[in-house]
Each structure stands twice: as C-alpha cells, then as structure tokens.
Amino acid sequence: xxxNPIIVAMDVAEVDEARRLSAELAPVVGAIKIGKELFxxxxxxIVRELRAAGANIFLDLKFHDIPNTVAKAVAAAVRLxxxxxxxxxxxxxxxxRAAEEAAQKEASHLGLPAPLLLGVTVLTSMDEANLRExxxxxxxxxxxxxLADLAVKAGLRGLVCSPLEVPxxxxxxxxxxxxxTPGIRPAGPGGDDQKRTMTPKEAIAxxxxxxxxxxxxxxxxxxxxxxxxxxxxxx
Ligand code: C5P
Numbered sequence: 001x002x003x004n005p006i007i008v009a010m011d012v013a014e015v016d017e018a019r020r021l022s023a024e025l026a027p028v029v030g031a032i033k034i035g036k037e038l039f040x041x042x043x044x045x046i047v048r049e050l051r052a053a054g055a056n057i058f059l060d061l062k063f064h065d066i067p068n069t070v071a072k073a074v075a076a077a078v079r080l081x082x083x084x085x086x087x088x089x090x091x092x093x094x095x096x097r098a099a100e101e102a103a104q105k106e107a108s109h110l111g112l113p114a115p116l117l118l119g120v121t122v123l124t125s126m127d128e129a130n131l132r133e134x135x136x137x138x139x140x141x142x143x144x145x146x147l148a149d150l151a152v153k154a155g156l157r158g159l160v161c162s163p164l165e166v167p168x169x170x171x172x173x174x175x176x177x178x179x180x181t182p183g184i185r186p187a188g189p190g191g192d193d194q195k196r197t198m199t200p201k202e203a204i205a206x207x208x209x210x211x212x213x214x215x216x217x218x219x220x221x222x223x224x225x226x227x228x229x230x231x232x233x234x235x
Contacts, residue, residue, distance in 0.1 A: 002209060004030035006200075006230055007058050007084075007180070009214030011035055015042045021218055022050045028227045031056035031083060033212060047080045056083040062120055064088035067098035074099045074117065078106040082115050084180075086160060089119035089147040096154030118158040118180055119151040121165075124196070141168065148173060163198040163208055170207040182212040186230050200230050
C-alpha cells in the first residue's frame with residue numbers, strides 16, 4: 001500500500017477555498033485532485049500555487065483528442081510539475097502511447113520523475129444503454145476489460161475505475177499497475193449521488209492503490225480530522 005493513498009478531490013470553484021483547504025489538507029493526504037471546474041476557474045496558476053505549498057497534484061482533466069494534441073497537453077502538465085493526470089483510454093492506443101511517451105520525455109528533460117498517467121475506461125455515469133447508443137455492443141464489464149487491455153498495450157501504468165471493478169481488473173493487469181478509485185464513502189452507502197460505493201478499507205482490501213475522496217473530506221465540519229480518521233481506518 002502507498003503510505004498515504006488518500007487523494008482529496010478539490011471540487012470547489014472558489015480559489016480562496018481551494019487555498020484554505022489545501023493548506024489544511026496537504027500535510028495529511030497523499031495528493032490533491034484538481035478537476036475541470038477549479039482549473040477552468042483558476043487555471044495553471046492554482047496548480048503551481050498548490051504544488052508550491054507542498055501538495056502532490058493530480059490534474060484530472062481527462063484529455064481526449066488526437067495523439068499530437070494530447071501529447072502536447074500532457075507535456076504542458078508535466079511542466080506544471082503534476083504527479084498524476086488523466087486521459088481517456090477511448091482515445092485509442094496511439095493516443096495513449098503518445099501521451100505516455102510525452103510524459104516520460106518531458107519529465108526526463110526537466111529532471112523530474114515522470115507523472116503517473118492514468119487511463120479512464122468507461123465513465124461510471126454510463127450504463128450499457130449508453131454504450132449501445134454509441135454503437136458499442138460489448139457489455140459494460142467487457143468494455144472496461146477491453147479498454148484496460150488497450151491501456152496496458154499502450155504502456156500506461158494506471159487506470160481510474162470503480163472500486164467494484166478492481167477485483168476483476170486486478171486479475172488481468174500487471175502486478176504493479178495503479179488503480180485509482182472514486183466512489184468511496186467512509187460512512188457506508190447513502191447521502192449523495194454516488195450509488196455504487198465502498199468504504200476506504202474495503203476499497204484498499206479489494207486492491208485499490210489510491211482512493212479519490214471528495215465531499216466526505218472537503219464538506220466535513222473538520223476536513224483535516226475527516227482525512228486523518230480515514231487514514232487511521234486503513235491502519
Ligand atoms: O465527492 P465525491 O467523493 O463523490 O467525489 C468523487 C470525485 O471523483 C469527483 O471529483 C468526481 O468527479 C470523481 N469521479 C467519480 N467517478 C468517476 C470518475 C471521477 O466520482 N467515475
């Protein structure tokens with residue numbers, strides 16, 4: 001297990017709130033996830049600022065474009081000194097390979113460790129009817145497995161997936177492959193829009209490498225205490 005597998009999703013629009021939460025949480029979590037809303041609101045400046053404050057950064061922009069464009073965006077993210085970032089596996093093997101190569105090349109050029117480039121398989125908001133709509137005839141699980149295999153073929157070293165997909169993916173992926181799972185609820189199911197959840201301890205036991213946790217930490221009365229309690233529950 002990585003020493004602190006908690007990634008806190010910083011799903012807040014206000015830059016001041018992101019600053020305040022990061023200062024409080026950076027010392028007690030493994031990384032901070034910056035998603036589309038905060039990035040579109042506050043741009044690369046907030047990434048640099050939170051990184052400078054000592055946080056490991058997971059830049060979750062889920063790139064999906066032609067290989068050349070994605071490779072350049074990944075290289076630009078490496079220059080922001082992020083430690084993890086996401087691309088869509090449905091962009092195809094050439095796109096994923098170009099992205100991984102760009103991450104390695106730019107990091108080596110800057111003398112930085114290469115970030116962990118994570119592939120997103122099927123979004124958890126999609127069901128089989130949505131896949132069918134896109135002309136994909138495979139079942140959901142088969143499609144997740146298929147995209148995971150393509151990610152391995154392209155040289156990626158990690159995936160984002162539902163904690164419920166972890167056991168089946170662990171059976172087919174290389175041993176050191178990183179699996180990053182949202183849909184984590186420390187208090188068990190219920191309360192908001194995540195339907196298929198696991199507790200932090202269950203997700204780690206199932207084989208998750210990293211846990212993405214948003215509202216149970218940032219919306220808690222005491223975010224730092226909430227993160228510390230989750231870490232303690234894993235011991
Ligand atoms: O607040 P909560 O813990 O539900 O936040 C989960 C985070 O993980 C959010 O940033 C959400 O966008 C992200 N995520 C997810 N499910 C996915 C992929 C990402 O919940 N399949």
